[in-house]
Every structure is written in structure tokens, then in C-alpha cells.
Amino acid sequence: MSAKKLQTPSQTIGPYFAYGLTPGQYGYNFPGIVDGMMVDKNDEGNVVQIIGTVYDAEGKSVDDAMLELWQNDGERRLFGRYGTGTDEGNKFSFTTVKPKSVDGQAPFINVIIFMRGQLLHSYTRIYFEDEETLNATDETLNSIPEDRRKTIIAKKEDGRYVFDIYMQGNHETVFFQL
Amino acid sequence: MSEMAQQGFDMEVQPSYLDKGYKSTLLRAPSRALVLPKKSLSESTGPLFKDFEIGALDHDLTKNAIKVAEPLGERIVVHGIVTNEKGQPLPYTLIEIWQANSAGRYVHKVDQHDAPLDPNFLGTGRCMTDANGKYRFYTIKPGAYPWGNHYNAWRPAHIHLSLFGGAISSRLITQMYFPNDPLCKYDPIFNAVPAKGRDLLVSTFDLDHTEPSFALGYRFDIVLRGENATPFENL
Numbered sequence: 001m002s003a004k005k006l007q008t009p010s011q012t013i014g015p016y017f018a019y020g021l022t023p024g025q026y027g028y029n030f031p032g033i034v035d036g037m038m039v040d041k042n043d044e045g046n047v048v049q050i051i052g053t054v055y056d057a058e059g060k061s062v063d064d065a066m067l068e069l070w071q072n073d074g075e076r077r078l079f080g081r082y083g084t085g086t087d088e089g090n091k092f093s094f095t096t097v098k099p100k101s102v103d104g105q106a107p108f109i110n111v112i113i114f115m116r117g118q119l120l121h122s123y124t125r126i127y128f129e130d131e132e133t134l135n136a137t138d139e140t141l142n143s144i145p146e147d148r149r150k151t152i153i154a155k156k157e158d159g160r161y162v163f164d165i166y167m168q169g170n171h172e173t174v175f176f177q178l
Numbered sequence: 179m180s181e182m183a184q185q186g187f188d189m190e191v192q193p194s195y196l197d198k199g200y201k202s203t204l205l206r207a208p209s210r211a212l213v214l215p216k217k218s219l220s221e222s223t224g225p226l227f228k229d230f231e232i233g234a235l236d237h238d239l240t241k242n243a244i245k246v247a248e249p250l251g252e253r254i255v256v257h258g259i260v261t262n263e264k265g266q267p268l269p270y271t272l273i274e275i276w277q278a279n280s281a282g283r284y285v286h287k288v289d290q291h292d293a294p295l296d297p298n299f300l301g302t303g304r305c306m307t308d309a310n311g312k313y314r315f316y317t318i319k320p321g322a323y324p325w326g327n328h329y330n331a332w333r334p335a336h337i338h339l340s341l342f343g344g345a346i347s348s349r350l351i352t353q354m355y356f357p358n359d360p361l362c363k364y365d366p367i368f369n370a371v372p373a374k375g376r377d378l379l380v381s382t383f384d385l386d387h388t389e390p391s392f393a394l395g396y397r398f399d400i401v402l403r404g405e406n407a408t409p410f411e412n413l
Contacts, residue, residue: 005263005401007188009375011353012200012367014338016286020276020302021340028285030242030302033230033272057205064288070346072220079225085288102219110220110346117202119193119370121349125215140215148210167206177186177212178221178347 010121013114015064022066022083038069038080038096045076045097049160050126053091054084054113057168061090065115069126073099073107098128106131106138113165123176126163127153148174186347187403191375199366201327224346227272227306236304239275239317243300250296251280251318253393256354256381259311260341260400267311268402274340275315276302282321282335291323316393322361334361334368343402354398355380 013021019028025035039047050069054062065084071077076099082092099107108125127135135141141149151173154161165173195207215221235242240253260268278284278301281293285301299318307313320335336353343349355362357380362368371379378401387395 003265005261005265006191006375006378007263007403008350008352008378008400009191009193009371010187010350011193011336011338011371011379012202013340013351014353016278016284016289017276017338019285019300020338021274023302028300028302030300031233033227033274033304034225060205062206068349070220070224072223074219077223077225099220105216105218108218108220112346112349114351115206117200117204117206118195119197119200119203119367120187120195121351122195122208123346140213143216144213168209172208172210175208175210175212177214 010119012116012119013066013121015116017066017114018083018085022081025083025086032081034079034081036080036082036092036094038078038094041095043097048096048098050094050096050109050154050163051091051160052154052163052165053089054115054165055167055169056117059169062115062167063090065092065113067092067094068112068114069094069096069109070112071096071099071109073102075100101134104134104137106134106141111165123178124165124173125152125176126161128161129153129155144174148172189372191372191378193370193372197366197370200370221347222345224342224344224349226270226344227342228270230272230306232304232306237315239277239299239301239303239315241316242303244298247298249279249299249318251299251321253316254319254396255314255316255387255389255393256337256396256398257312257314257384257387258397258399260307260313260343260402261311262343262348262402262404267307268343269307269309269311271307271311271402272304272342273306273313273315274302274304275317275337277317277320277337278323280318280321282323293321293323319356319394327366331366332361332364334359334365339400341400341402348402348404350400350402352400353379356396357381357383
């Protein structure tokens with residue numbers, strides 16, 4: 001048996017992360033490492049905007065969540081971060097390029113969700129409504145009961161993808177164990 | 179489940195999503211079973227900040243927001259090593275830091291605690307582990323502050339730390355506490371961690387790293403988890 005070290009326990013991000021983790025977005029005088037613009041608007045790839053809202057168990061929009069997006073399709077490695085405390089309706093907004101399919105899997109973007117009231121962060125994935133063919137054969141999507149699958153498929157509305165996150169309730173988003 | 183399957187969050191030391199003592203979890207904790215996804219390139223990797231240019235004063239919260247004078251409070255230096263569960267050091271890993279000031283007040287505009295802001299202290303910074311996984315930053319010891327979880331609830335003094343590691347599965351946001359803080363015993367966030375893990379959140383006073391006539395030293399080692407090694411095994 002190797003001497004395995006115990007993991008440092010996770011603790012909540014709390015309500016006061018903005019000036020440390022998303023300072024530019026919230027107007028604090030400290031340079032952030034990253035924001036919601038994962039690519040330049042003029043990027044030559046398939047630039048997409050993804051917006052959405054995080055809802056708690058009572059259906060209230062969460063105004064102090066922080067989301068991180070990560071995607072790696074072997075060609076592009078992109079990372080973004082956005083808090084839900086600045087935009088109207090407590091929305092988040094990311095601009096990125098749509099990832100390509102890897103190994104025949106449906107394209108997706110990883111999402112990490114942090115907020116007050118979460119002692120451990122949550123992981124989910126954003127799939128895309130207009131990838132019907134790959135979505136239909138994707139092993140991970142097919143392992144999820146059909147009525148819940150739609151909770152992680154972004155809808156295309158007005159040229160943008162909309163991806164709302166429900167922490168609990170009838171529409172509870174599928175969260176992953178990584 | 180095989181032995182390999184236990185490489186995710188170690189629930190012997192990690193808090194659960196739902197914790198009755200910490201009331202905000204009630205409406206925000208996922209309630210359904212998590213899904214184990216098929217292994218993917220994206221999840222086996224993560225953002226790397228090795229080339230990120232840390233500002234010259236990013237690691238020194240006692241200096242990075244000075245307007246007219248030094249911030250008030252007890253100057254401290256926090257250091258430690260970041261490793262994986264095998265004890266291997268993790269070099270060039272970004273650590274982001276944020277905290278309240280010495281009076282227990284955050285700069286964040288949502289914080290309405292009736293304690294003074296310090297015009298010379300922002301309370302945020304960052305540093306990077308070196309080639310041997312070691313890190314160090316300077317700050318002011320944060321104060322305790324009240325919060326609304328229950329009657330007369332006070333958070334123990336703590337520093338928030340955010341780390342990436344090599345893959346998104348190793349992502350960690352945690353809080354570092356101080357030794358012998360009487361408030362830890364009453365804090366639902368601290369106590370949401372199983373007893374076995376609580377000491378891992380408490381820094382130790384370190385005389386060897388205390389800088390004479392300048393700053394008290396505290397040591398806080400951090401262990402990041404690895405990837406879940408059993409894609410699809412439970413499906």
C-alpha cells in the first residue's frame with residue numbers, strides 16, 4: 001500500500017468571491033485571469049454565445065454563482081469564467097467556439113459550478129441541440145434517462161445557445177461525477 | 179466497485195452537497211445521483227496557467243493595494259506544498275487568494291458587516307507553485323465576522339484559496355483556518371467536513387518560516403485529487 005495523502009477538503013466559494021476571482025466583470029481594480037470571452041469575437045472558428053440562468057430549489061435565480069467553462073477537443077483548449085451577479089436576470093454569458101467531436105462523442109463543454117450553499121462544486125456538461133446525429137449515438141447521453149437528458153442540451157434561441165441550470169426540482173440538471 | 183473507482187472525491191474527508199447545519203445548501207445542493215460520464219479528453223485535462231504572468235505584487239496582499247500606508251493588522255506569511263494524493267509535488271499550479279481584512283470585512287459590495295474597510299487592503303492576490311510545488315504569499319491575518327446562518331453565527335478567520343491542478347477533476351476551492359480558533363467548533367461550514375478531514379483545513383504556526391521583526395509564519399499544505407479512473411464501470 002502506498003501512503004496515500006488525504007485530499008484537502010473542499011469549502012464553499014462563499015458570497016464574496018467576485019473581487020478575487022472575477023474582478024474585471026464586477027468592476028474591481030485587480031486584473032483577473034480570465035472572463036467570459038473565451039475567444040475573440042472575430043475568431044475564425046464557429047463563434048457561439050452561451051447564456052443562461054442558475055435556479056435554486058425554489059426557482060429563484062442565483063445571483064452569486066460562479067461558472068467555469070472548459071473545453072478541449074484536441075485542437076482548441078479554452079477556458080472561461082463568469083459570475084451571475086452583474087447581468088440582468090442574473091444571467092451568465094460566455095463567448096466561445098463550438099468544440100468538435102472527439103472519438104465520435106457528441107461535442108460538449110464542461111461546466112464547473114460554484115456558489116454559496118455548495119460545499120463542493122458541481123460538474124455538468126453543455127451539449128448542443130443542433131447536434132442531433134451525434135447526440136443520438138452518444139454513450140454518455142444515452143446512459144441518462146431520456147426525460148433528464150434534455151437538461152444538459154443547450155437550446156438555440158435567437159442565434160445564441162441557452163443553457164439554464166436547475167440545482168433541484170423537476171428539471172434538476174444532470175450533474176456528473178468526475 | 180473496484181479499488182480504482184475510489185479516486186474521485188474522497189467522501190471520508192470531503193463535505194456532502196447537502197448539509198443541514200449550513201442552511202444555504204438546502205436549496206442549492208443537487209439531489210439526484212451523479213452520472214459517471216464516459217472518459218473524455220476534455221475532462222482528463224484542464225486549464226494550465228504555467229505561462230500566466232503573475233504580477234510583481236500579486237503574492238503580497240500587504241502591498242498590492244496600498245494607497246497611502248500599510249494595511250492594518252497582523253502581517254503573516256503563508257506557505258506550503260501542493261501535491262497530488264501520491265504525494266508528488268504539483269509545479270506551476272495557480273493559487274488564487276481572497277479574504278476579509280483584519281476587521282473581518284470584505285471589500286465585496288454585498289458585504290454589509292459593520293466593520294471598517296481598510297483603504298490600503300483589497301484582500302485578493304495570487305501566486306504560483308514553484309518547480310517543487312511550493313508556494314508562499316504575504317497577507318494580513320483576516321478577522322472573524324458574523325453571518326446569518328443562525329443566531330450569533332460567526333465565521334472563524336479564514337483565507338479562501340482556489341487551485342486548478344492538472345485537470346478539471348483536480349479543481350479545488352477551499353478555506354484555510356488558523357490553529358486554536360475557538361470559532362471553528364461552532365462553524366457549520368468547517369464542521370460540514372467529516373471529522374477525519376477537519377485538521378486538513380487548519381494551518382499550523384511555523385516559527386521556522388516566521389520572518390523576524392516582520393511576519394508570523396503559517397504552513398498550509400494542499401492535496402489535490404486525481405481523476406476518476408473508472409469511466410463507465412458502474413453503468
